[in-house]
Amino acid sequence: MVKGLIAIGAGLAVCAGLGTGIGEGIAASKAVEAVGRNPEAEGKIRTMMILGIALSETVAIYGLLVSLILLFVF
Numbered sequence: 704m705v706k707g708l709i710a711i712g713a714g715l716a717v718c719a720g721l722g723t724g725i726g727e728g729i730a731a732s733k734a735v736e737a738v739g740r741n742p743e744a745e746g747k748i749r750t751m752m753i754l755g756i757a758l759s760e761t762v763a764i765y766g767l768l769v770s771l772i773l774l775f776v777f
Contacts, residue, residue, distance in 0.1 A: 705777075713773040719766030727756050 734752040738745050 709773050709777050713770035716766045716770040716773065720763040723759050723763040726759050730755050730759070 730752055734748050737748050741748075
C-alpha cells in the first residue's frame with residue numbers, strides 16, 4: 704500500500720514538467736512575435752527568452768528530483 708502511494712506521489716511530482724513545457728512554449732511564441740514586430744531588438748529578446756526558459760526549467764528539474772527521491776529513498 705505504501706509503495707503504491709509513493710509511486711503515485713512520484714508521478715504527480717513529474718507532472719510539474721507539464722506546466723513548464725506549456726510555459727516555455729508560450730515564452731518562445733511571444734519572443735518570436737516580438738522579434739517579428741521589432742527585428743532590431745532580437746539580441747535582447749533572445750537573451751531574455753533564454754533566461755526565462757532556463758529559470759522555468761528548474762521547476763521541471765525539481766519535480767524530477769522529488770520523484771527520484773520518493774522512488775529510491777522510501
